[in-house]
Amino acid sequence: MEKIGQYEYITEAYSLDFCGRLKFPTLFSYLLNAATKHATERGYGYLDMMKHQTTWVLSHLSLELFQQERLSEPIAISTWVERVERIFTYRCFEITALNGDVLGQARSVWAAIDVNSRRPSSLANIGLEDFIVDKPCKVKPFSKLKHAEIELNNNPINYTIKYSDLDINKHLNSMKYIEAMLDLFDLEMFENYNIIGFEIAYFAEAKHGMDLQLFKQKISNNEYITSIFNNNVMISRAKITFEKIF
Amino acid sequence: MEKIGQYEYITEAYSLDFCGRLKFPTLFSYLLNAATKHATERGYGYLDMMKHQTTWVLSHLSLELFQQERLSEPIAISTWVERVERIFTYRCFEITALNGDVLGQARSVWAAIDVNSRRPSSLANIGLEDFIVDKPCKVKPFSKLKHAEIELNNNPINYTIKYSDLDINKHLNSMKYIEAMLDLFDLEMFENYNIIGFEIAYFAEAKHGMDLQLFKQKISNNEYITSIFNNNVMISRAKITFEKIF
Secondary structure, three states: OOOOEEEEEOOOHHHOOOOOOOOHHHHHHHHHHHHHHHHHHOOOOHHHHHOOOEEEEEEEEEEEEOOHHHOOOOEEEEEEEEEEOOOEEEEEEEEEEOOOOEEEEEEEEEEEEEOOOOOEEOOOOOOHHHHEOOOOOOOOOOOOHHHOOHHHOOOOEEEEOOHHHEOOOOEEOHHHHHHHHHOOOOHHHHHHEEEEEEEEEEOOOOEOOOEEEEEEEEEEOOEEEEEEEEOOEEEEEEEEEEEEOO | OOOOEEEEEOOOHHHOOOOOOOOHHHHHHHHHHHHHHHHHHOOOOHHHHHOOOEEEEEEEEEEEEOOHHHOOOOEEEEEEEEEEOOOEEEEEEEEEEOOOOEEEEEEEEEEEEEOOOOOEEOOOOOOHHHHEOOOOOOOOOOOOHHHOOHHHOOOOEEEEOOHHHEOOOOEEOHHHHHHHHHOOOOHHHHHHEEEEEEEEEEOOOOEOOOEEEEEEEEEEOOEEEEEEEEOOEEEEEEEEEEEEOO
16 A cells, blocks of 8 residues: 555535635535545544544644645545654645645644543544655644734624534534634635635534634734633644735 | 436445445435536527526425445436426436436426526526436425424524625525534434435525524424524425435
8 A cells, every 4th residue: 555645525516605716614624525535545544543442633734735726627636644642643644736846735623532431532542553655745834823912902803603613523623613613814815815725723622512712813914813612621722814906 | 419318427436425325415416417418408508507697596396215225336317307487397307226226316497597686597498408317317306395384392403604604696505505404413313224214495695604403303204394594584495315224
């Protein structure tokens, strides 16, 4: 079995956003899909993990896009294991056009948690190391997203988790976090800017019926921090980088 | 070119609902994807229609499921043109397991509207008739969903259309209607029942920023009507049929 997996994604016109772009949550779902296929084909997919009463949870993901406008074409996503630690494993992605042009890259960090205790489980003996590839992954290291102070300065938008938001673990699914964060921006933002960077950290699990508070803060000209709280518990935080469309 | 198109869909475990079932809005997106691929391959996809300043809009869809629990396996969706009228065209679907077992069937009704006037455009001269197939489509005829009276009896749930809800036409995308309707039910409903029938009619376009009111009414033991209004304008209505899980 090849260590690097590559998968193609074709987006039909009706799934594009109102500017004809690939929707950002859809691109995110393609990355998760590629990660899942890669893991499943190599014997450590969700069903394999379930045999040991564990499940994968995404801890961080950082994505950089170079040619946003070409993501609506058919694309290929390559993914590979970069590193394995005791609790975390690092998975990289490269997004290319079918002619090989690199359109974007990403790094993700995953933990395997025990389905009952919800505590991290050791990754020492599941054979992940066999798939490590020494292919460079140039995504910038994760920012310290924990240290923004946006909660102090803003009135939150409230959000209640509903049936359609749930994943197989009965928690808010990772795509819905992103939709909720993007919905904090006005439509004019999406008309005038492309997203070229997105970094998200998941801190705690968001469950059905939970009332969430969403915050947004501008930290530099084209950069925003968004965060999701459940009262005093930080659930997730993201840094979104925009680029003006000329 | 074959008149009937068939496409395969594989659902990764992480996309299933919390009972391990294929999410209903995901199945719906597979049907739309199959319809789009079938039309595009035969020269009347969204981009072809756009050359004539028209776009496809879904008017009705009626879906019947026989083996809900097997939809999480890899499935194939066949689709074909059943009938073409001046304004509407009828498209049928058959959902099968990879061994050929029929798991469900659906009929949809589409109109091509002028992108500027938003009025229906004639389907007379676009060559759709060449693809009509005389394959039986056993889905029951559409109910008269217009005649329920639920608005009188209920307090609505409010919903505001956001960026993530929009399709390429800047309207609420068809999947999001369904998510919003399903979210009217308690989680216990999905724990104890499967959806075996779903019929939806789209009456008016729902735009960004619009405030919607959602209603639900039980009409028989396992049947519900849900509807979406914008003040006094009916946007969409559905009939959902559940079956108790034993």
